[in-house]
Structure formats: C-alpha cells, structure tokens
Amino acid sequence: MKSSRKYLDPQLLSKLSNMELVAKCAVEGFFSGQHPSPFHGFSVEYSEHRDYQPGDELKYLDWKVFGRSDKLYIKQFQQETNATVYILLDCSKSMSFAGEGNVTKMDYASYLAAALSYLMLGQSDSVGLYMFADRIVKQIPPHSKRKHLNAILTTLQSSSPAGRTNLAEVLHSVAESTKRRGLVVLISDLLDEQADIYSGLAHLKYLKHDVIILHTMDHQELNLDYEGLVQFEDVESDQMIRTFPHSLKEAYRSRVREYLDDIEKTAGKSGIDYCLLDTSEPLDKALIAYLAKRKRMM
Numbered sequence: 617m618k619s620s621r622k623y624l625d626p627q628l629l630s631k632l633s634n635m636e637l638v639a640k641c642a643v644e645g646f647f648s649g650q651h652p653s654p655f656h657g658f659s660v661e662y663s664e665h666r667d668y669q670p671g672d673e674l675k676y677l678d679w680k681v682f683g684r685s686d687k688l689y690i691k692q693f694q695q696e697t698n699a700t701v702y703i704l705l706d707c708s709k710s711m712s713f714a715g716e717g718n719v720t721k722m723d724y725a726s727y728l729a730a731a732l733s734y735l736m737l738g739q740s741d742s743v744g745l746y747m748f749a750d751r752i753v754k755q756i757p758p759h760s761k762r763k764h765l766n767a768i769l770t771t772l773q774s775s776s777p778a779g780r781t782n783l784a785e786v787l788h789s790v791a792e793s794t795k796r797r798g799l800v801v802l803i804s805d806l807l808d809e810q811a812d813i814y815s816g817l818a819h820l821k822y823l824k825h826d827v828i829i830l831h832t833m834d835h836q837e838l839n840l841d842y843e844g845l846v847q848f849e850d851v852e853s854d855q856m857i858r859t860f861p862h863s864l865k866e867a868y869r870s871r872v873r874e875y876l877d878d879i880e881k882t883a884g885k886s887g888i889d890y891c892l893l894d895t896s897e898p899l900d901k902a903l904i905a906y907l908a909k910r911k912r913m914m
Contacts, residue, residue, distance in 0.1 A: 787816025
C-alpha cells in the first residue's frame with residue numbers, strides 16, 4: 617500500500633510532463649494499492665442480461681451466450697445509472713499559494729480534477745469542467761465520450777490562477793445554468809464569505825443536485841508552522857503584514873479548527889459531503905471520498 621501511495625504523491629505528480637500522465641498515474645496507482653475501495657463491483661460485475669438493442673456497445677455483448685443460443689444479449693451491470701458530474705475548480709489567485717516544499721493549491725486541485733475526470737469517464741459518467749474565480753472563466757459542458765478527457769486535461773494543463781474569489785456568484789450561476797441534475801464536485805480553498813458560500817450550496821441542493829466539497833488547503837494554512845519573523849501577503853489584495861507566527865500559532869489553529877468545524881457541520885446538515893485535503897498529502901483521501909459518495913448514489 618505504501619509503495620502504491622507514492623503514485624498519488626503531489627510532489628511526484630508535479631514531475632510528470634502532462635496531465636494525461638498525472639491522471640493515469642494517480643488512478644492506476646490508487647487501484648493497484650490495497651485501499652478498501654468502496655467502488656468494488658461498480659460497472660465490473662454483471663447480474664443479468666437483456667436483449668441487444670441497436671446502438672448498444674458491442675464490447676458488452678456476451679459472446680458465450682451467443683455461442684450457445686445464437687441470440688445477442690448485453691451484459692447488464694450492477695450499476696447502469698451513469699451520472700452527470702460537474703467539476704467546479706477554483707482557479708482564483710488564492711489558489712496560487714504553496715508553503716515550502718509543497719505544490720500550489722491550484723496544482724494539487726488540477727491533479728485531482730484530472731484524476732477524477734479520468735476515473736469518471738472510464739466508468740462512462742458524463743463529466744463537465746467549470747473553472748472559476750469571481751465568475752466561470754472556462755467551461756467544458758458534460759459529455760461521456762472517452763475522447764472528451766483530452767479537452768478537460770488540455771484545459772487543466774494550460775490554466776493558471778488569477779482573479780478574486782466570488783464563490784457564491786459561481787454556485788448560483790451553475791445552479792441556474794445546469795439543465796440536468798447531477799453530482800457537483802467543488803474543489804476550492806473556500807476563501808470567501810461563509811454565509812455567501814452556504815447560500816450558493818443551498819441553491820444547488822434545492823435543485824436536487826448531489827454535492828461533495830473537496831476543501832483544498834496548504835499545510836501551512838492549516839498549521840502555521842513558521843519560525844522567526846515572516847512577511848505575509850494576501851495574494852488577492854496584495855496587502856502585507858510582518859509578524860512572528862509562533863506567538864500567534866495556538867490562537868490561529870483554534871480559529872482554523874472552528875472555521876473547519878463550522879463548514880463541515882453546515883455541509884452535513886444540508887446533506888453535503890465534505891472532505892478536507894492537505895496539499896502535502898497524497899490524493900487517495902479525496903478519491904476515496906468521491907468513490908464513497910458515488911456508490912451511495914447508485
């Protein structure tokens with residue numbers, strides 16, 4: 617298991633030449649490990665057959681049955697309720713932050729979006745990508761064709777963080793523009809007004825979307841493990857402050873815990889899944905959270 621986790625290490629993934637390698641390495645590394653996957657049996661084991669219909673994919677024909685009966689049957693899998701998935705990826709300027717030795721939050725989020733897209737399309741889900749700051753800046757509508765993966769990965773490869781966050785505006789926009797109910801996967805550092813975020817999430821839930829939040833934060837944002845005099849800069853407003861973080865560490869960590877607890881509790885009350893991610897850690901926690909959510913939707 618430990619050897620397979622290295623393929624999900626963001627530092628290793630950052631050394632790969634393109635997003636296709638990142639996605640393939642992460643997903644195949646995940647499934648080659650001994651994770652107790654909640655996805656076991658999903659579109660793998662079939663329970664019965666149905667008559668072949670024109671347009672069905674030939675790869676699902678049961679040739680053994682055809683050999684015995686001269687009739688064409690399609691294998692019906694235990695899960696044939698393919699979902700529409702909307703990946704919302706925060707590309708605001710705050711996502712450019714990286715503590716010493718870590719990849720940026722944007723890079724981590726992009727690797728995760730690439731891996732999820734690779735996995736979802738491999739299971740024939742319909743996947744769309746929406747990149748946003750104060751508004752949606754890049755949009756790829758949902759499709760289920762495998763070749764659709766290239767469009768998503770190319771967009772992820774060429775994107776860089778810019779602009780301020782207005783998460784509420786984006787969530788309302790997605791809620792109003794999505795024609796089909798589905799699963800919304802929000803990948804963001806959630807650095808915006810909490811009340812506004814909750815309003816946007818409530819709009820999605822009102823329209824019967826399933827929602828999972830993959831809350832992406834740098835290790836230093838969570839722990840403030842700095843020594844000596846440090847100058848901090850707000851990357852969205854360019855405001856700066858110099859201080860000794862050690863003197864603030866305990867109060868800071870307490871405030872962060874309160875903030876995270878509030879988000880998790882509020883999400884839970886609304887039926888929204890929540891997963892906190894540390895960008896210094898492998899991607900498997902996020903993949904397990906997504907797979908568990910997806911299985912509950914079956």
